[in-house]
Amino acid sequence: MFGLITNSFDFNYTHFYPFNPITMSLTAKPKDFQTLFLDMNSFFASVEQQVQPTLRGLPIGIAPYVGGTGCIIAASREAKNLGIKCGCLVKEARRLYHDIKIIESRPALYMIYHKEIRKVIESFTPHYQVLSIDEFVINLTSYEQNLAAATKLGQAIKDKIRSDVGDFLTCSVGIGPNRFLAKMAGERKKPDGLTIVELKDLEEFYSSIKLRDITGINHALEFRLIKSGINSPLDFFQSDLPKLRVVLNHSGRLWHYRLRGYEVDDYATSAKTVGHSHVLAPEHRSPAGAKSVLRKLIYKAASRLRGDGFLAGGIFVAISFYNGPSFKKSRRVSPFSDTHSFTSNVFEMLKDCSWYCSPSYVSVSAFNLSSSRTTQISILPEIEKSRKISEAMDKIDDDFGVGFIHPASVFAARDSAPDRIPFGKPRYNIRH
Template identity: 90%
Template sequence: MSITDKPKDFQTLFLDMNSFFALVEQQVQPPLRGLPIGIAPYIGGTGCIIAASREAKNFGVKTGCLVKEAKKLYHNIKIIESRPALYMIYHKEIKKVIESFTPHYQTLSIDEFVINLTSYEQNLSVATKLGQAIKDKIRLDVGDFLTCSIGIGPNRFLAKMAGERKKPDGLTIVQLKNLQEFYSGIKLLDITGINHALEFRLKNSGIANPLDFFQADLPKLRAVLNHGGRLWHYRLRGYEVDDYATFTKTIGHSHVLAPEYRSPAGAKSVLRKLIYKAASRLRAEGFFAGGIFVAISFYDGPSFKKSRRVSPFSDTRSFTSNVFEMLKDCNWYSNPSYVSVSVFNLSSSRTMQISILP
């Protein structure tokens, strides 16, 4: 399906494992079940929470916050050092479950998968049964404490959005005839791909909410967002504009900092989370990286950007140490606004000895 094809219902199933790292720890350590726990690569006060259990989220603990901040929110939260090798084992078992139902799937990250539904599966009854069967088999074959949210929709964007509507352990379907109702029930920042900067830009152009965004015509969106406006026009209406395969040249993540992270310490904590996510993708996609790029923008000063070629790596520890070595050259102003980190000069891990480090 592409932008030239008329959108249809029940095209895509999006699977997102709930609080994946935290639930894996609760799966293998039953005494942790029901307790607020946070997962961090470094468990000291300046460590960054990369996953929080449902119980921890109930106390306001979110991914990206510092360990010391999590402990202020709930003093007795248990912080567990991350175990990437363990999470990869469970990731591979989940892939086996999906492969037992269909070969038409794509791994997006360690905890996200997208399935292109066949013509037989493209109806309400069969798609719903498939989604529930996958959920049940993950619980039965992989772990009884693991849950996932599944969304089904006309394209992968709307399927992902549907899955986000009911967490944890949901199964939600969005259909073309219900799009106005769907967009009426959410905020701009609830839309996948909308950050604070883009929200501000849309609102300044008279697009105050998702329904306005959906109802805006193509010329309006092109005027506001240039070429991206065309993609958004079709994406919001169920056309598939995100399902394309390219040769991977870089892997990275970026983040517009929320007000509470607009400080050097906050920016560094978010960078640690982004590094962890990018390193997990690097290993999941079977690459070693030979270069690193890091960028930080500031409200009150010029941006910092630096790249460096390094010895090939795939582990989080090497990635983190290299980035923070590069940051020694950063002139830190008081109000950082945006952070970005990526790796380049990728090579297949099949031709190299795999690192034993997480």
């Protein structure tokens, strides 16, 4: 849900909520001031304006490709005010505002800023999780679970980001009973807000927003809800569990609890994923191109999996299209770490993909990770052989640089999927 269903360009949640959580804490009654959500405002654009003061106050767009068919992945506040949004093509942005300045994205720079922001958060609390390059969630401790302390913490983090990281960087902070409500609260005031949603205010809160304001509600879902007589967030909130089950199947149960402030989106251990995603260059915007880039991403992810000593127990793949709904699928698998198993699982799942004309974005990840060091080697000889081949390839990568050798199938995409993806969950190299 979240990013993957909302729209093709809202990547931030790819790794936050790609599949249903295994466990939900439904035994614990919802409580106020549990979670603080921090979302940097127009992050990449603000970083560019931070380092290039002449860009401040100007409508600017950040794009991985600056050509007309490139896609804006961040727009400055000034550009947003002109209707230029994330996900818009460069040529559309130019139509809206001819003089918009388009800047090629600089992932390495954004990562430096991400790390600095992370340091600030770390100086306040160890109980945080990185959700994406510009989003963090903090689980508040019992001392912080009251209005005064939670507000003070939120304000202190905002101030410190400004003073220690960059005076042009602002963020929206939301505080609420669960991640969902904390994020929704944060979105109420952008930029630079600090908003609190309490359980007693839920009816009022849901009355003040529209269905499409709800994180995770896209056109299709909105249509489905309205068709079933759920016309507003308040109706949604007031629908009982059996009704939501009928309307939304399994996710109806999650929605029922989520809307009431139960934590259903925090699955700390299963949240650990290894993955890569990529915005397709024009030459790869075809089924064959997308598959070729996917092979390269799988190759990278599998080698990282082994490098970090993990076995994957689940696989997730997503493809977004310019002119059709996104495809996303996950499956449980018997634990593996070799490239061959990863590839065959992904391609097996892709058989269900309806290929709309132009794929725009691909993403793969491995989840349900376990340590390979505590797991016995596979009893299946072919998997063990595949693991050994993969390990040998990793060794060559280590000695000669990543990408020195590739399976032939990766060749077409060899030079795509560089470190160009400045969003999604930061990669492992930021771990300490």
